[in-house]
Each structure stands twice: as structure tokens, then as C-alpha cells.
Amino acid sequence: MSGGGDDRHLKPATRLVRGGRRPEWTGPVVNPPVWRASTHLYASDAERQAAGRNNADGQFFYGRRGAPTQWALADALTAIEPGAYGTVLYPSGVAAIAGVMLSVMKPGERVLMTDNAYDPTRSMASGLLARLGVETTFFDPRDVDGFRAAVAGAKGVWLEAPGSLTFEMCDVPLLAGIARAAGAAVMLDNTWASPLGFAGLEHGCDIVMMSLSKHVGGHSDLMMGSASAGKRWYGMLRRVSHELGQVVSPDDAALAARGLRTMGVRLAAQTAAAKRVAAWLEGQPQVAQVLCPLLPSDPGHALWTRDFTGGCGLFSFVLASDDPAASARVADALELFGIGYSWGGYESLALPIRPEDYRSCMPGTGGAPALRLSIGLEDAEDLIADLGQALALV
Numbered sequence: 001m002s003g004g005g006d007d008r009h010l011k012p013a014t015r016l017v018r019g020g021r022r023p024e025w026t027g028p029v030v031n032p033p034v035w036r037a038s039t040h041l042y043a044s045d046a047e048r049q050a051a052g053r054n055n056a057d058g059q060f061f062y063g064r065r066g067a068p069t070q071w072a073l074a075d076a077l078t079a080i081e082p083g084a085y086g087t088v089l090y091p092s093g094v095a096a097i098a099g100v101m102l103s104v105m106k107p108g109e110r111v112l113m114t115d116n117a118y119d120p121t122r123s124m125a126s127g128l129l130a131r132l133g134v135e136t137t138f139f140d141p142r143d144v145d146g147f148r149a150a151v152a153g154a155k156g157v158w159l160e161a162p163g164s165l166t167f168e169m170c171d172v173p174l175l176a177g178i179a180r181a182a183g184a185a186v187m188l189d190n191t192w193a194s195p196l197g198f199a200g201l202e203h204g205c206d207i208v209m210m211s212l213s214k215h216v217g218g219h220s221d222l223m224m225g226s227a228s229a230g231k232r233w234y235g236m237l238r239r240v241s242h243e244l245g246q247v248v249s250p251d252d253a254a255l256a257a258r259g260l261r262t263m264g265v266r267l268a269a270q271t272a273a274a275k276r277v278a279a280w281l282e283g284q285p286q287v288a289q290v291l292c293p294l295l296p297s298d299p300g301h302a303l304w305t306r307d308f309t310g311g312c313g314l315f316s317f318v319l320a321s322d323d324p325a326a327s328a329r330v331a332d333a334l335e336l337f338g339i340g341y342s343w344g345g346y347e348s349l350a351l352p353i354r355p356e357d358y359r360s361c362m363p364g365t366g367g368a369p370a371l372r373l374s375i376g377l378e379d380a381e382d383l384i385a386d387l388g389q390a391l392a393l394v
């Protein structure tokens with residue numbers, strides 16, 4: 001769905017509230033109703049034929065092209081993504097990654113992928129993309145000279161900042177500038193920061209995707225993904241998503257739109273709590289290192305401060321113990337943190353991690369036991385006390 005409305009001059013919090021609520025979609029109520037629709041009826045056969053020829057956004061055609069509920073969510077996401085012409089919705093974040101990759105990459109071409117990319121993105125590179133004849137080279141995003149050498153001849157670059165599990169930052173505008181000068185399209189997984197924390201298109205990226213299952217949903221009850229881009233790449237994303245038959249349910253779209261309205265306050269609260277918990281962890285004798293660009297001591301903090309306008313509640317820490325089972329002991333002892341995948345919900349989660357299992361040229365934690373935390377909306381003091389009693393067992 002292209003659009004985004006005329007709210008570009010308004011601040012992000014205001015756009016978050018107003019986005020997608022066009023009167024023709026909402027009628028007399030606040031939120032766009034749930035339109036469950038496969039068949040759209042036409043007033044005449046001439047109208048049906050005109051709709052087919054026109055193939056425009058925001059026009060009824062057939063359920064696979066959505067209805068106002070999905071259009072409203074996509075429109076709201078475009079409204080909060082500076083530089084976006086349109087947004088495509090996918091049934092999961094991984095489906096969005098596939099939609100982006102298949103829109104950009106062709107057989108015989110090479111994509112450069114940041115080594116700390118989300119694990120399923122790496123699996124897609126070695127699986128689906130390899131089978132389609134797309135070659136992948138992994139790179140350390142902190143090694144700019146290495147990147148400059150590797151990008152020659154590549155048609156696409158996949159970035160993620162900060163990276164999954166270990167949260168190394170990279171210089172997105174610098175890498176994107178080098179990539180574009182070399183003729184490569186720049187794709188960014190912006191799930192961690194969301195457009196509220198990082199305006200990817202304005203920092204040199206061509207396509208920005210995110211998993212809506214995390215911050216946008218925000219309540220651990222929905223799977224969805226999105227990709228936003230300027231006019232040229234939006235057209236390709238839309239075309240490929242139609243060719244692949246990608247569609248999201250109107251019920252889930254309504255749920256995601258509902259989550260979106262409070263994403264700003266949730267992210268602000270979770271970022272503030274994460275900063276407190278991370279700073280406390282840094283002072284504990286059982287903790288060797290905290291991997292969190294929100295902390296002034298983190299090597300990525302300067303880039304995060306320069307380029308980002310926000311963060312989130314997701315970071316990791318490395319235990320000082322050399323017992324590989326120590327991370328599971330801590331996770332099991334935590335009472336306020338659930339053990340589980342996904343993140344960005346209102347409830348805190350803890351996950352023992354082994355990032356080196358998903359790396360080709362970066363060290364991960366070098367085998368040291370580590371945990372990833374997703375800080376929810378509980379009181380940070382309670383979370384710190386819980387971590388304190390669990391760490392005492394290491």
C-alpha cells in the first residue's frame with residue numbers, strides 16, 4: 001500500500017496516532033473495521049474490468065490484494081517511515097525477508113550479508129537463495145575496508161543494526177554509501193530499532209524491513225512482517241508479493257494496528273528500563289560483558305548516539321563463568337523472565353544464546369555462556385532483584 005498521508009510535517013508520536021485512519025476506511029469509528037473479504041463485488045462488469053486494468057493501491061480487486069484493514073496498517077507504517085513511498089505486509093518477519101531478497105536478487109548475482117544477521121536470514125542465504133543461484137558472502141560490518149573490497153560486483157547488501165544476539169553496531173550511512181556507489185541495493189533489517197529509533201531510508205538504505213511480531217504487535221500474540229521503500233523498490237516489492245500470493249489476515253492486521261498506536265510509549269519505557277538493567281548488570285561480578293549499544297561503555301554507543309533516535313529493551317550479557325551450562329542455570333532460576341523466542345512483548349524474556357553457532361567471520365561470545373534479555377514493561381527494580389537472585393547461583 002502506498003500513501004502515508006499528509007502528516008509528514010508532524011512528529012513521530014503524532015504520526016503514530018493518526019497514520020492509516022482515513023475517513024473512507026474508518027467511517028464513524030476510531031479504528032478501521034475488520035474487513036474479512038475474499039470477494040469484492042463490483043457495481044458492473046465494466047467496473048470489474050477497469051479495476052483489473054488499473055491495478056492501483058487502495059482499490060478493491062480481490063482479497064489477495066487486501067482490504068481497508070490491511071491498507072490502513074500499511075499506510076500507518078508508511079507514515080512513520082521517513083522517505084517511504086509504500087509498505088508491503090507479509091505473514092511473518094521471515095516472509096518479509098524472503099519478499100525483499102526475491103525482489104532484489106537474481107540468479108547468478110551475489111549478496112553481501114552482515115555476519116551478525118538474524119539466524120533465519122543466514123539460513124535463507126545458504127538454503128533458498130543458494131538453490132536459486134544467488135551467492136552470499138558474509139562480512140564483519142565493523143571492518144569498513146574489508147567491506148569495500150568485498151562489495152565489488154555484489155548486487156545487494158543486507159544490513160542489520162545492531163546485529164542479532166551480540167548487538168554490534170555498524171556505520172549504516174557509510175556502508176550504504178559505499179554499497180550504492182558500487183551499484184548494490186541496500187536492504188536493512190530494522191526490527192530492533194523500528195522506524196521510531198532509526199530512519200533507515202534516510203540513512204542510505206533502499207529497502208527497510210522489520211518483524212511486526214516484535215515491537216509493533218508488542219503483546220506476544222501475533223506474527224507479521226513489513227517492508228517499506230521509495231517508489232522504485234516499493235513497486236518491485238508489491239509485484240513480487242502479489243506473485244508469491246502473500247497476504248495477511250484482516251484480524252491480524254487490526255491487532256497489529258492496535259499495537260502500533262502504543263509502540264512509542266512502550267519502546268520509550270522498555271529502552272529506559274533496559275538501560276537501567278544493563279548498567280546494573282555491568283557492575284555484577286558474575287557478568288563479564290554487557291552487549292548493549294545503549295550503554296556508554298559499549299563500542300557501538302557512539303554510532304548509536306549519532307544515528308539513532310531510540311532503542312528498545314533487547315540486549316545480551318556474557319557470564320564470567322567458564323561453565324557452558326551456567327546460562328541455562330540463570331534462565332531456569334529467573335522468576336519474572338519467561339524462557340522463549342521472539343521479543344518486544346510487554347513481558348520480559350530470557351534466552352541462553354550461543355551466537356558463535358551462527359557466525360562465519362565474527363567471534364560471537366567466543367563460547368562463553370551468555371543470555372539475551374528482552375525487557376518488558378515490569379518495574380525495572382523487580383527485574384534487577386530477580387536477576388540478582390539468579391546470578392547468585394552461578
Ligand SMILES: *Cc1c(COP(=O)(O)O)cnc(C)c1O
Nearest residue numbers: 092093094118189191211213224
Ligand atoms: C524475529 C526477527 C525476525 C523475524 O521475524 P518473525 O516475525 O519472527 O518471522 C527478523 N529479524 C530479526 C532481527 C528478528 O529478531
